[in-house]
Amino acid sequence: MNPTSHVLGGPFGARKPVSRIKRLGGFTVKLLAVAIVVWSATGLDIHWPFILDAPRQVLDLGLRMLPPDISFVDDIVPPMLETINIATLGTVLAGALSVPVALMAAQNTTINQATLWAARVIVVSSRSVNELIWAIIFAEIFGPGPFAGVVAIAVSSVGFTSKLIAEGIEEIDSGQVEAVTATGAGQGKVLAYGIVPQIMPTVAGVLTFRWDINIRQSSVIGLVGAGGIGITLNSAMNLFNWDQVSVILLAILLAVLASDWVSNILRRQFI
Amino acid sequence: MSHRAAETEPLRISWRPPPKIRNPLLRWSLLVGCGLYIIYAIGDVHLNPERFIAGIPRVAEMLGVMLPPDFSRWDLLFSGLSESIQMAVISTAIGIVLGIPVAVGAAKNLVPAPIYYLFRGYIGLVRTLPEVLIAIFFVKAIGFGAFAGMLTLTVASTAFVGKLLAEEIEAIDPGQVEAIRATGAGWSKVLIYGIQPQVLPRSIGLSIYRWDINFRESVILGIVGAGGIGATLYNAFGRYEYDFGLAILLAMIAIVLIAEWGSGKIRRSIK
Numbered sequence: 001m002n003p004t005s006h007v008l009g010g011p012f013g014a015r016k017p018v019s020r021i022k023r024l025g026g027f028t029v030k031l032l033a034v035a036i037v038v039w040s041a042t043g044l045d046i047h048w049p050f051i052l053d054a055p056r057q058v059l060d061l062g063l064r065m066l067p068p069d070i071s072f073v074d075d076i077v078p079p080m081l082e083t084i085n086i087a088t089l090g091t092v093l094a095g096a097l098s099v100p101v102a103l104m105a106a107q108n109t110t111i112n113q114a115t116l117w118a119a120r121v122i123v124v125s126s127r128s129v130n131e132l133i134w135a136i137i138f139a140e141i142f143g144p145g146p147f148a149g150v151v152a153i154a155v156s157s158v159g160f161t162s163k164l165i166a167e168g169i170e171e172i173d174s175g176q177v178e179a180v181t182a183t184g185a186g187q188g189k190v191l192a193y194g195i196v197p198q199i200m201p202t203v204a205g206v207l208t209f210r211w212d213i214n215i216r217q218s219s220v221i222g223l224v225g226a227g228g229i230g231i232t233l234n235s236a237m238n239l240f241n242w243d244q245v246s247v248i249l250l251a252i253l254l255a256v257l258a259s260d261w262v263s264n265i266l267r268r269q270f271i
Numbered sequence: 272m273s274h275r276a277a278e279t280e281p282l283r284i285s286w287r288p289p290p291k292i293r294n295p296l297l298r299w300s301l302l303v304g305c306g307l308y309i310i311y312a313i314g315d316v317h318l319n320p321e322r323f324i325a326g327i328p329r330v331a332e333m334l335g336v337m338l339p340p341d342f343s344r345w346d347l348l349f350s351g352l353s354e355s356i357q358m359a360v361i362s363t364a365i366g367i368v369l370g371i372p373v374a375v376g377a378a379k380n381l382v383p384a385p386i387y388y389l390f391r392g393y394i395g396l397v398r399t400l401p402e403v404l405i406a407i408f409f410v411k412a413i414g415f416g417a418f419a420g421m422l423t424l425t426v427a428s429t430a431f432v433g434k435l436l437a438e439e440i441e442a443i444d445p446g447q448v449e450a451i452r453a454t455g456a457g458w459s460k461v462l463i464y465g466i467q468p469q470v471l472p473r474s475i476g477l478s479i480y481r482w483d484i485n486f487r488e489s490v491i492l493g494i495v496g497a498g499g500i501g502a503t504l505y506n507a508f509g510r511y512e513y514d515f516g517l518a519i520l521l522a523m524i525a526i527v528l529i530a531e532w533g534s535g536k537i538r539r540s541i542k
Contacts, residue, residue: 029537037364040357044421050414057412085312092309128527129520132403132491136508141333142326146316220401223494224505227316237407249404256399 064242072244076232076251083228084255086146086221087214090153095207097158102165102199109169109195119162126159131217135226146227153218157210168202169195204270212256212263219252333513340521341514351493351500352522358421358492358499359485366428366485367478373433374470375462378440390433397430402488406497417498424485424492431481436470443469479534486530490523 103109105119134156138148172195180194222230229248236244292298342348376382376390397405402423409419443466451465493501500519507516 036360040360044357044361044418046418047414054412061408061411082315085315089312089316089318124528125524128487128524130487130491132494133504136505140508141329142322147318147322150316150318216401220403223403253399
């Protein structure tokens, strides 16, 4: 038997003694959580007639979607390629942008407090704003099309990639940096020979991981006009061509699964 | 020793790090292949400097209209944001509850292979499809509004929670499970006394993390009519009310930041 269980209050008292204040605090947190959930439930305007009608609607949708319009496959090859190209170029652009941002965001390579905060602002705003919203903004700036999509994917990836690369930079071996510095190398050479070789595997790993996410994202940014298969999907839905919609969805599913597979293989090479 | 080596060996001015891929043919063909692909992709998405330069004055124009952000319609902003928050909370709560059985079904060490593959298939399918696409179906099935968005986020949450908790379950200490089984306990008792205590503390952190994701996602579901602040934001940009759009974006970022700060505090207090 565990001898400490006696000390902690009886043979069955596996619980650690908790002070009354802590228990009260825990109870308050639980009560607050329940209150928030109840408040949230009131916010859903549920129309019961619509919900009762749902099975019929789902059946109707299923009948319209099946069988998929196989002849449509030829038409979605170009937009599907465009989707993959948007994701790849967006990721490459994000990689180029995120190396300087990551160097600014890492505690051990940032220049001063101002650059550290600037990098944090970039990371937070890139991450908090959804890629579809970035796509809306860049479609306004550059006009609808895949170009806006590439920029939107790049900007929405920068926060994620910079943050992870910065964490990699913070974990580098400072001995190698010191060794390069000791040879009398300038800041640029320290960066090129002391820091960059150490973070390259991280950068490559993070970018392939993000590329996989971006394939998923770039397949929907067309809903707001930023290129790729999303545009085809949007027009198929607007025309109620549900048998074409099912082909597009299958294509997206396949592309995402394939990119997941490729990205896993690639990442195993880097790590 | 090293001194003598330095004296005898001829001084090399430049040093190059050894290449990652030793076979020069493979290295160069990979490089050329990547280069050609990038050139093709750039052509495919019509990425050209003129379009980029043409966008710059539009950014200035947009910023001119955006600044200062217009918070005057705070009631619209407030109701949209609170709907997004409510959608995120309720879908997280239901998603966690429904995610636990999904996790049990998707844990290799608990269930027979057919059930395992069934649940893994569900998780894979839901995680592959972008949320917006799932939302389109719920909007079609039960009509426009927050309820469709809530269902979307709930489904996405069950797959997320299911996957992460299943990984936790697969990594538990088998000794504790064996000990419970040795007392003659059935499957359900093993679940309650052997597995639940090891896994459940993680679900609190998970729920906070998922709430954060759900809130970010709820912001865009409005684009396809599934409630939340998204529709307001999309319309604001569509009507060139960039100052109101910026106000919405800033409010969103503020909520994400507050939530991140709060969740960090809660998670630290749990540990």
